[in-house]
Amino acid sequence: MGNTFGHLFRITTWGESHGGGVGVVVDGCPPGLELAESDIQPDLDRRRPGQSSITTPRKETDTVQILSGVFEGRTLGTPISMMVRNEDFRSEAYNEMAVKFRPSHADYTYHAKYGHRAWPGGGRTSARETIGRVAAGAIARKLLKLRWGVEVLACVTQVKGLRAHVDPQTVRVEDIESNIVRCPDSAMAVRMVELIEEHRSAGDSVGGIVLGVVRGLPVGWGEPVFDRMEADLGKAMMSLPASKGFDVGSGFDGVTLTGREHNDAFRSEGGQVRTVTNRSGGIQGGITNGETVYFRVAFKPVATVMHEQDTVDVQYANTTLKGRGRHDPCVLPRAVPMVEAMAALVLIDHALRHEAQCGR
Amino acid sequence: MGNTFGHLFRITTWGESHGGGVGVVVDGCPPGLELAESDIQPDLDRRRPGQSSITTPRKETDTVQILSGVFEGRTLGTPISMMVRNEDFRSEAYNEMAVKFRPSHADYTYHAKYGHRAWPGGGRTSARETIGRVAAGAIARKLLKLRWGVEVLACVTQVKGLRAHVDPQTVRVEDIESNIVRCPDSAMAVRMVELIEEHRSAGDSVGGIVLGVVRGLPVGWGEPVFDRMEADLGKAMMSLPASKGFDVGSGFDGVTLTGREHNDAFRSEGGQVRTVTNRSGGIQGGITNGETVYFRVAFKPVATVMHEQDTVDVQYANTTLKGRGRHDPCVLPRAVPMVEAMAALVLIDHALRHEAQCGR
């Protein structure tokens, strides 16, 4: 249960790390949208492991196939099924995973919850699961851009203690994509890469923060009281593997301000209502106010490290476990397209919900 | 749209600040639970304004009525409808609100989204909306305690720059409720109250952080990949008025640790799997692991301040607005029961979902 996301633009993902493949069904995509695999593949390429020296070296091509919902190059309004085949293999290195739980992974909780667990590669808990999200998110982003001129992007702003200062208003995709860590501050990016390399060499890993940005939004998207824009964004981000925190606008830092300091004054500009500052993060009362939406997602350091750690086995006896082979020292660069995808999925769903209720 | 929360224990809230009242319908509550207004009223009393010198002085009794779903003192398995009547009044002080948008409130976004707005008292955007949540949450908490021995509580850990150190494992309700700011560190509580009073006198307001704690959890609650426990908790908290951030376990602070430092080693204790540390915050892979769940919710300072602020009116012309009468300088003590309620609603829903799929 729990593998469907969204109401009107609704996705259902499926698939384990090893097995037939991973995929997604998108229901509710408007008809008539031009769509081909080439719209999807670039985001999958940004998500896949092995794309640079600082991600996991596992090589997967992650080639997407659109199986339904598109005819003669345009969407039909029927479900869009997309699949990426697994390049299945089981190395000896995996065998220990069958009988021991990796610390701070989901092996134990899946074992305890379901009683039966696909241990190769982590099964459903593998980051491969996000392929379906990113594929669906690529459609959402295309629609948002074409219909509403809304732009969704994300970048890395912090790796361990290294913080970049990024302005959500002006950050450019070119700058984000100009380096392998996906931090638009190129000087900081160099240091971040160094830090990650260091920890990889030490068999260790690092976490950090991804900033999500949505620009060009209309006023009015968001469905209070429960489906506020920030609530659905929060859920979306907290559903990503390894995420531990979310805040929007002034966020956790805003709690040290007073009301007078924090409030965003309104100003009228050419018949449009704007705010002078944007501590609200583009959302007021759960509804977009036309300003840029920006939010942060905290990712913990990757749990797989190349060191012996205390753990228990499937008999619940104490033992130890040590990661083998090469590991992924930092999930952040690959988390960028995941954050973009989930944000786009939230936004398109809210766009359609808003039009349904308030569109006339 | 967006006024329903939950799947199996599902609540729908309704009501504006002024008008007939506010309420909630709870669908899916198991039958046979002993239930009376006296189970609900205490939490509403902890939520209501005017309960202490540091909250808004508005006096409302918020007396709850159970209208359905209970017969001869026990739940029927049918919808439980609960209502609190509004003590309706419209003072002259409100009139300016009809034509001007309060900065960092939802007046403008509601106006723009819906085209028609209940301005008295903020209408649906008033914190009165949370009455239904707290009433439903009281039922959820009772069920969690009775059936699973699960305890849900919350407390204030930060007001502006003042931080209390609170251990989720040991914090006690008596200590939380021993002071009006609901901070279990009594020395810090005194300073927090002083700080709030100061800002109230200055016509200003403060924000801060509420810590949520869930103890006594079984292993296995949570529905990946989208309805992870932390994702649904995150949505629940981000749906509260004035919340700007959420994190769980090590959260935003955890990003500065390495994987080796961050991982929670497993140990077997008397046939049970436990973690030596709890940076995961009781959730791994979206599923509870039996350890204490703890999370933080950031609340911005209250937007209503007793100072003239720049804003626009309903004609989108520039103007100014100044709060009148007495204001609420700090939402935090009243947010405590709201956080508890929303956490309990998430947990009970997941408890039932887990039993449905994995219960046999």
Added chain:
Amino acid sequence: MGNTFGHLFRITTWGESHGGGVGVVVDGCPPGLELAESDIQPDLDRRRPGQSSITTPRKETDTVQILSGVFEGRTLGTPISMMVRNEDFRSEAYNEMAVKFRPSHADYTYHAKYGHRAWPGGGRTSARETIGRVAAGAIARKLLKLRWGVEVLACVTQVKGLRAHVDPQTVRVEDIESNIVRCPDSAMAVRMVELIEEHRSAGDSVGGIVLGVVRGLPVGWGEPVFDRMEADLGKAMMSLPASKGFDVGSGFDGVTLTGREHNDAFRSEGGQVRTVTNRSGGIQGGITNGETVYFRVAFKPVATVMHEQDTVDVQYANTTLKGRGRHDPCVLPRAVPMVEAMAALVLIDHALRHEAQCGR
């Protein structure tokens, strides 16, 4: 569970026969609609018992109150909560119901399912439960009429063996409402009333058929493959108390035709596509084709009769039970507004869903 209906125009009903009252929360109603109790009350008056000599003589005024979602006479886009207070009483006549299950009622199944049952007046299984549906349906009908010019109506076409021939294309509300049985064929209506009176005198009851009609529909409403228009209409009608069957267009009678006989030829008329015949009942492939939608709902005879019947008690011991007082010999005239309400709720939900996906 199961007390919510609809996706975008979503209603949640609550309430038992005896207790605080019965009601409904409507979430998703577009803002700006003029709405007052006077839009709702007429349909409730057509639904209530005691309105004529052939319905149950129980006198209830069923006065509706709008508690939220409307401000200065127009909807806000927030949940509309409506309530009808119960005029609570418990007569001695009811006591037997506490310990014996009425045959072909839901007493036994509720007892067995929930373990705890509100026996007075049947509790949640009372037809009073439909008050919330009819109140919500009145809003849906108003919207359908105003925005799309869609007209929803229903009438009685069969009482026991007496069948009226009614043309869905031309049947008029005035003719339906011109007699107490709500059959537009006035000669047949007289015979139907006589038949019902006869059975009432004999302490017995009759069933029959209600015809539902929707005219003025656009092409394109309906969401295959599962949420086809006829599927959602079918569910809506089969969710009404005492309904045992549903068919649309040619329905059960159509099975004796061949494909050549049954097919509706298309013809172009002034740039519009029309069908020459309408055996499809205005729906093809689950989507409205612009022709009149018509469907039948079969209602069984009322289960309460004034005769001793074999049954069991709450100890599962054999016993007998005899209805007392005056009974409702025929639910059909009161079912007419229920059918209209449910049809309108299905249609408005599909209207909004269609606009969300295909509206641009």
Added chain:
Amino acid sequence: MGNTFGHLFRITTWGESHGGGVGVVVDGCPPGLELAESDIQPDLDRRRPGQSSITTPRKETDTVQILSGVFEGRTLGTPISMMVRNEDFRSEAYNEMAVKFRPSHADYTYHAKYGHRAWPGGGRTSARETIGRVAAGAIARKLLKLRWGVEVLACVTQVKGLRAHVDPQTVRVEDIESNIVRCPDSAMAVRMVELIEEHRSAGDSVGGIVLGVVRGLPVGWGEPVFDRMEADLGKAMMSLPASKGFDVGSGFDGVTLTGREHNDAFRSEGGQVRTVTNRSGGIQGGITNGETVYFRVAFKPVATVMHEQDTVDVQYANTTLKGRGRHDPCVLPRAVPMVEAMAALVLIDHALRHEAQCGR
């Protein structure tokens, strides 16, 4: 939109007649169930065209692949993705379908609703769409049988004017499957086959009735007031292609009985409550009462006939269209597994919902 069915055992189907394939994702299946393609394939074989002389001669093998959710032969509790590849081809015969709407098919409504239509083979409106339902239904049936001893079956009881008398209590699968029309009355089956052959030779088609039966049910499944068992069964059946009617228990025939005649007396038998008759069809107040559930589904005659018919083209100009090649004269034998599948999907969903709310 509208391609998801169920709440806790939830399926999402996808796929057009021509294109990559058709499939289904099942979310919520309990973990630990033994499952392989061989559990699914037999029902797909009963559904596929070309299995006998009286169905469409199109030859498709419809070989199912399980792509996820199963590991080492048992379900994981994660989504089960199943797919059947299309054996794609486009003959010249199809070209006319690109520009003309087949009468009483969904070509026109899809064209008008979505603006863009997959015309080859009917696209999403093809009966191939039901492959996903039947595959998912096979899992549901297996679970129902294993966990609750509940048996779901269906058979043909009427072809055009030919009616078989079938007792839901005693009908046997062997008798149903003993002939190609799937009617357990073997004498009548012979006549039905003859009738179908006759109409096929004449280029025409016939409709009829399928009886659905569920035996071995516990008391208590069904979620009033909207998600009554008969309401969800009704929706399920009315969502099948070509279905025009649904009734349960006494159904449309029951309307000519009086209350005294219709009521099912209760009797206690060995501590169990049973009904003497079963006009209720095993459901009272929307909840199963432990008796056999039986219901009828009316299917219209297949719309494709080998005769010239009036229609319009995509320019909305009048024209004619004549079916070519060989056609399917009767959908009924293939509808049997579809009815079983949909019934099983409704029942398993209700089983899980009941256990979630009332299971303890």
